[in-house]
Amino acid sequence: MLRFCFIFVLLLPGLTHAAEQFTGRVDAVDVDTWDIGGVRVRLHGIDAPELDQICQDSDGSSWPCGAWVTHMVQVQFQGRMTTCVPLDRYRYGRIVARCSVDHEDAAAQIVEQGLAFAYRKYSDAYAGVERVARIGNKGLHKTQIRVPWVHRARKKPKSSQTCLIKGNVSLKGEKIFHAPGQRYYAKTRISAAKGERWFCSAAEARAAGWRAARR
Structure with a gap:
């Protein structure tokens, strides 16, 4: 309680x-x-x-x-x-x-x-x-x-020019990816301990089971 x-x-x-x-x-x-x-x-x-x-x-x-x-x-x-x-x-x-x-x-x-x-x-x-x-x-x-x-800082992808998509896991456990320019991209942080990760393309993120952020 x-x-x-x-x-x-x-x-x-x-x-x-x-x-x-x-x-x-x-x-x-x-x-x-x-x-x-x-x-x-x-x-x-x-x-x-x-x-x-x-x-x-x-x-x-x-x-x-x-x-x-x-x-x-x-x-x-x-x-x-x-x-x-x-x-x-x-x-x-x-x-x-x-x-x-x-x-x-x-x-x-x-x-x-x-x-x-x-x-x-x-x-x-x-x-x-x-x-x-x-x-x-x-x-x-x-x-x-x-x-x-x-x-954590050293775990970020070495090629920041290509792998810029952030695969975030929401509090409800939903896998959502954010691309540069989207509303919550800058605020999103990646935690490997939560199963979050970086992607080099939207296609790669979708193939891994993430959906695109709506905003």
């Missing part, structure tokens, strides 16, 4: 309605993306490896660190009650929120254990916590890892 409690009107770009504190059970899609009673939430101020991301140990051996951190967060938080306070809206209209479990900031706990990084591009809220985790050589800090935002 999802319970809402009215708090105040939050005047932030892209968040045009009254902010509400909401409570529900955690369904961890990955480290920083949770479904709370059917509401998709992006945890504020942190960024974690993509599900398919690989890390290297000091001896050079590779291991699936993206899947590991997701598993660790699911073990710790899955099914537990959380209370979230919306702070902003992310792409696709997804809520960005600070969520607490047993009155403790969940994102802070995740960063403290070395399961995610402070996302300084958007907030310095967890920079200090990350510093402590790094000094303590916890979690991801004891392995060789490309930070998530750099990893």
